[in-house]
Amino acid sequence: MKSKIWYGLLAIGILLGLWNAYKVYSVGFTLYAKTDVLVWTLPLSTYIFFSLTSAGLAFVSSIPVVFGIRRYDIIEKRTVYLEISVLLGSFVCLILHLGSPLQVIYIFLSPNPSSPLWWLAMLYHVYFVVLLLAFWRIHTKTVSKALGVIIFLIAIGTSTTLGWLLGMTDARPTLNASFFSVYFPLTAFGSGIAAIILFSLVQGQLSDKASAETATELYDELARIMGLIAGVVLILFIWRTIIGGISSTAEEFRAFKHMIGSISYHIELWLGLVLPTVLMLLPAVRKSAWGKIAASFLFLVGMFAGRLEFVLSGVIRPLGQMAEGRPEFVSYMPTVYEFFVAIAGFSVMLLIYTVGTKFFKLETAPKH
Amino acid sequence: MPRYAMVIDRQRCVGCGSCSIACRAENNLSEGVYWSHKITETSGVFPNVRFHYLPTLCNHCTNAPCVRGCPTRAMHKLENGITMHDPKKCIGCRYCMINCPYGVIYFNWKDGHQFWKDEHVLIEGATSSPAEEVRAAGGKTTPYYNPKNSKAPDIRPKGVVEKCTFCEHRVRKGLLPNCVEACPADARMFGDLDDPQSTLNQLLGKFKPFRLKEALGTDPAVFYIRDFSAANYPRTKGAA
Numbered sequence: 342m343k344s345k346i347w348y349g350l351l352a353i354g355i356l357l358g359l360w361n362a363y364k365v366y367s368v369g370f371t372l373y374a375k376t377d378v379l380v381w382t383l384p385l386s387t388y389i390f391f392s393l394t395s396a397g398l399a400f401v402s403s404i405p406v407v408f409g410i411r412r413y414d415i416i417e418k419r420t421v422y423l424e425i426s427v428l429l430g431s432f433v434c435l436i437l438h439l440g441s442p443l444q445v446i447y448i449f450l451s452p453n454p455s456s457p458l459w460w461l462a463m464l465y466h467v468y469f470v471v472l473l474l475a476f477w478r479i480h481t482k483t484v485s486k487a488l489g490v491i492i493f494l495i496a497i498g499t500s501t502t503l504g505w506l507l508g509m510t511d512a513r514p515t516l517n518a519s520f521f522s523v524y525f526p527l528t529a530f531g532s533g534i535a536a537i538i539l540f541s542l543v544q545g546q547l548s549d550k551a552s553a554e555t556a557t558e559l560y561d562e563l564a565r566i567m568g569l570i571a572g573v574v575l576i577l578f579i580w581r582t583i584i585g586g587i588s589s590t591a592e593e594f595r596a597f598k599h600m601i602g603s604i605s606y607h608i609e610l611w612l613g614l615v616l617p618t619v620l621m622l623l624p625a626v627r628k629s630a631w632g633k634i635a636a637s638f639l640f641l642v643g644m645f646a647g648r649l650e651f652v653l654s655g656v657i658r659p660l661g662q663m664a665e666g667r668p669e670f671v672s673y674m675p676t677v678y679e680f681f682v683a684i685a686g687f688s689v690m691l692l693i694y695t696v697g698t699k700f701f702k703l704e705t706a707p708k709h
Numbered sequence: 710m711p712r713y714a715m716v717i718d719r720q721r722c723v724g725c726g727s728c729s730i731a732c733r734a735e736n737n738l739s740e741g742v743y744w745s746h747k748i749t750e751t752s753g754v755f756p757n758v759r760f761h762y763l764p765t766l767c768n769h770c771t772n773a774p775c776v777r778g779c780p781t782r783a784m785h786k787l788e789n790g791i792t793m794h795d796p797k798k799c800i801g802c803r804y805c806m807i808n809c810p811y812g813v814i815y816f817n818w819k820d821g822h823q824f825w826k827d828e829h830v831l832i833e834g835a836t837s838s839p840a841e842e843v844r845a846a847g848g849k850t851t852p853y854y855n856p857k858n859s860k861a862p863d864i865r866p867k868g869v870v871e872k873c874t875f876c877e878h879r880v881r882k883g884l885l886p887n888c889v890e891a892c893p894a895d896a897r898m899f900g901d902l903d904d905p906q907s908t909l910n911q912l913l914g915k916f917k918p919f920r921l922k923e924a925l926g927t928d929p930a931v932f933y934i935r936d937f938s939a940a941n942y943p944r945t946k947g948a949a
């Protein structure tokens with residue numbers, strides 16, 4: 342009964358996505374909170390949230406395969422499968438963000454290697470194929486170290502290319518921070534750990550049996566690492582705020598002032614970084630399954646808000662002639678259709694993951 | 710091969726907006742899309758204030774960040790310096806809009822000219838709806854399109870970005886961009902930067918030009934010269 346309700350909810354989420362696609366392509370992208378200034382909004386930030394989480398899962402999956410730390414074997418299969426699910430969720434959001442997704446074929450037919458976006462697109466295509474192969478190998482035979490190394494390298498590539506993508510936008514100083522090239526891989530790793538803790542432990546709790554996985558101390562270790570990452574990111578985050586706050590460039594200073602006034606900034610700071618750090622510093626909380634679940638959930642919520650905050654920080658200030666007749670900062674509130682995109686992305690991801698838990702025995706350790 | 714550029718003489722420009730209207734007509738632009746636009750500013754403290762008007766368009770930058778970042782080369786440079794856009798290759802990612810420092814690229818959020826599909830009648834029994842007008846005129850979508858424009862689409866396509874093309878379709882035929890043609894004050898000059906004798910180069914030699922956001926190194930091909938001010942002020946020994 343419970344699973345029927347679950348599948349029903351996911352089906353509704355996917356139907357909302359299909360309805361959204363139909364409406365957007367028949368009526369137009371005006372259904373999103375569109376202005377000519379806010380060209381990147383919730384659909385894209387959700388895509389970035391998913392894609393960085395999948396890169397983070399790739400880092401986690403590399404721990405046993407690339408670095409040979411075998412006690413992580415037990416989560417390897419689940420991590421790689423979750424990576425595929427998350428990546429597919431990201432594709433849903435990307436497709437619903439793009440104006441002409443069918444023309445993506447020109448990424449191959451008319452390549453532009455000077456574009457970081459072209460590199461990202463190429464990396465994701467290869468990544469997806471390699472991931473499928475890697476999972477198939479784990480499921481049917483043994484772990485492939487070569488595929489594991491490729492996945493690890495691609496994850497470094499995707500999470501840092503995003504920094505290049507933003508670093509190129511010289512006209513938008515808020516995006517143009519080398520900060521992002523460190524911040525993205527680090528938060529990606531944290532998100533990957535949070536995701537695997539959350540999915541494994543929630544499933545363990547729901548299935549009402551202390552599975553071998555939840556009994557191990559592995560999750561305590563993962564929770565410690567996640568807490569550490571949240572703490573390190575918190576320090577980076579505070580420095581970014583201080584640097585913005587004392588910036589002598591009027592533009593940066595005003596953008597900073599706007600940023601610290603936004604809801605998403607505070608969700609990322611307090612829910613996503615401060616709380617998980619504190620929770621994971623408390624041994625009693627860290628050792629309890631629900632404590633770990635709460636901290637990883639909060640970290641992911643914070644990252645979701647953080648991706649939106651950074652996308653908006655780059656676009657809310659109209660440039661050049663776009664500023665004509667507009668305020669210095671354009672305000673943003675997602676429309677119901679933009680929420681549908683995010684819901685569809687999550688529904689696809691969760692559906693694929695749920696199907697995997699039923700059919701692929703994700704709790705088994707792969708052979709080497 | 711010429712290297713096209715534009716000089717806008719702000720002393721001649723009267724801020725009438727004919728360039729924008731001409732651009733809309735030539736390129737069949739939809740509501741809310743301004744390939745040719747303006748930046749207006751006021752300076753001073755009341756009652757001593759002035760209004761400044763700066764016509765804007767794509768700067769056809771030599772070092773164009775929009776082109777560098779486009780993943781499919783939909784945004785590309787022609788040999789004659791024009792920054793062109795191919796809607797067939799555009800995936801609608803809007804990265805060029807993020808990259809362009811001048812805010813001159815527009816995403817077509819919906820099908821163009823939705824107004825002409827409107828069945829709403831303003832006064833029942835007295836006026837006709839836009840859609841009825843189109844049907845009466847025998848048109849399929851909009852009642853007008855520009856027959857001169859053979860390369861770019863006549864109706865602006867949805868889901869891709871577009872921007873000023875220096876009216877490449879006209880320039881190819883030896884015509885001037887329509888904004889230049891339409892300017893009643895002859896404030897816009899269009900010509901070849903590589904021809905030392907061109908009027909364009911004569912103007913750039915005579916008046917110190919400026920370009921928008923030059924510090925970014927985009928090397929824009931739209932130059933502004935002079936400034937409009939009919940004002941004068943009494944000579945003093947410097948006490949102000």
Ligand code: SF4
Nearest residue numbers: 767768769770775809
């Ligand atoms: S003004 Fe903007 S759109 Fe035009 S060439 Fe320069 S960067 Fe590209």
Ligand code: SF4
Nearest residue numbers: 779799800802803805
């Ligand atoms: S929106 Fe189109 S032209 Fe602009 S970068 Fe993307 S593919 Fe290129």
